[in-house]
Amino acid sequence: MEPVYYPVIGLARTIFALQGLKFTVKGEDNIPATGGAVIAINHTGYMDFTYAGLPARATKRYIRFMAKKEVFDNSISGPIMRALKHIPVDRGAGTESYHEAVRRLRSGELVGVYPEATISRSFEIKDFKSGAARMAIEANVPIIPMTIWGAQRVWTKGYPKRLGRTNTPVSIAVGKPIQPFEPASALTEQLHSTMQEMLLDLQQDYTHEPGAYWVPARLGGTAPTLDEANAMDAAEAAEKAARRAQQPE
Secondary structure (H helix, E strand, O other): OOOOHHHHHHHHHHHHHHHOOEEEEEOHHHOOOOOOEEEEEOOOOOOHHHHHOOHHHHHOOOEEEEEEHHHHHOOOHHHHHHHOOOEEEOOOOOHHHHHHHHHHHHOOOEEEEOOOOOOOOOOOOOOOOOHHHHHHHHHOOOEEEEEEEOHHHOOOOOOOOOOOOOOOEEEEEEOOOEOOOOOHHHHHHHHHHHHHHHHHHHHHOOOOOOOOOOOOHHHOOOOOOHHHHHHHHHHHHHHHHHHHHHOOO
16 A cells, blocks of 8 residues: 555545546546556646546556656645655656656556646647657557546636636546557657547537637637647747746856
8 A cells, every 4th residue: 555645545535525526437447457557648737637546546556647846846745746756857857757757667657647748728639749658668568548628627727726616527538558669759649649539539528618718719618729829838938948048057
């Protein structure tokens, strides 16, 4: 038993119940009972990772998530993240975290990765980084695709958090394992197309509010299109780079 992870999951389930979150999970039997695997998850909200761990409990597994270093540097979240054995990622120097993830995979752990790297403001599937595929190939473990829909209604980028009793439905789908193959670019492409199909399937059974900020433009919502969201991300990245350049050495 995990002395920290196990009670944290119990606490999370209690919070979910107080929030009235209504989970629909399918395909959890696709998570292997033993052995390493990359869990690739789409990214629409800040609470994604708390929901992504739920399907793994069907086989009594725990996911070690790769998360940005700043979360570990925080005085409150840092000790918790370290106790849960998650993996810090320094976006300026990610080699160390990559090798640590491969080591964990080879030792039989599940490692959670967001191939999009950042939250999708459009709530569509963004372009993928190749890290998930490269880790799976190097560690010789499968990639398990996972899609989550509804998390953006709880707390997402650019909008106030809604952590009270919202009774929000959250749908989760776990896809069949994708065995690693080279090149990583082709594996990444297959993962991307698989997760796109899975997300479309989840959206078919979900009730969307016309004009809502959390609904993609394609489905009648006011979220930016994928192209518009990419432009917003590029502008934000340029602004951050300019601020860093102005900081004294």
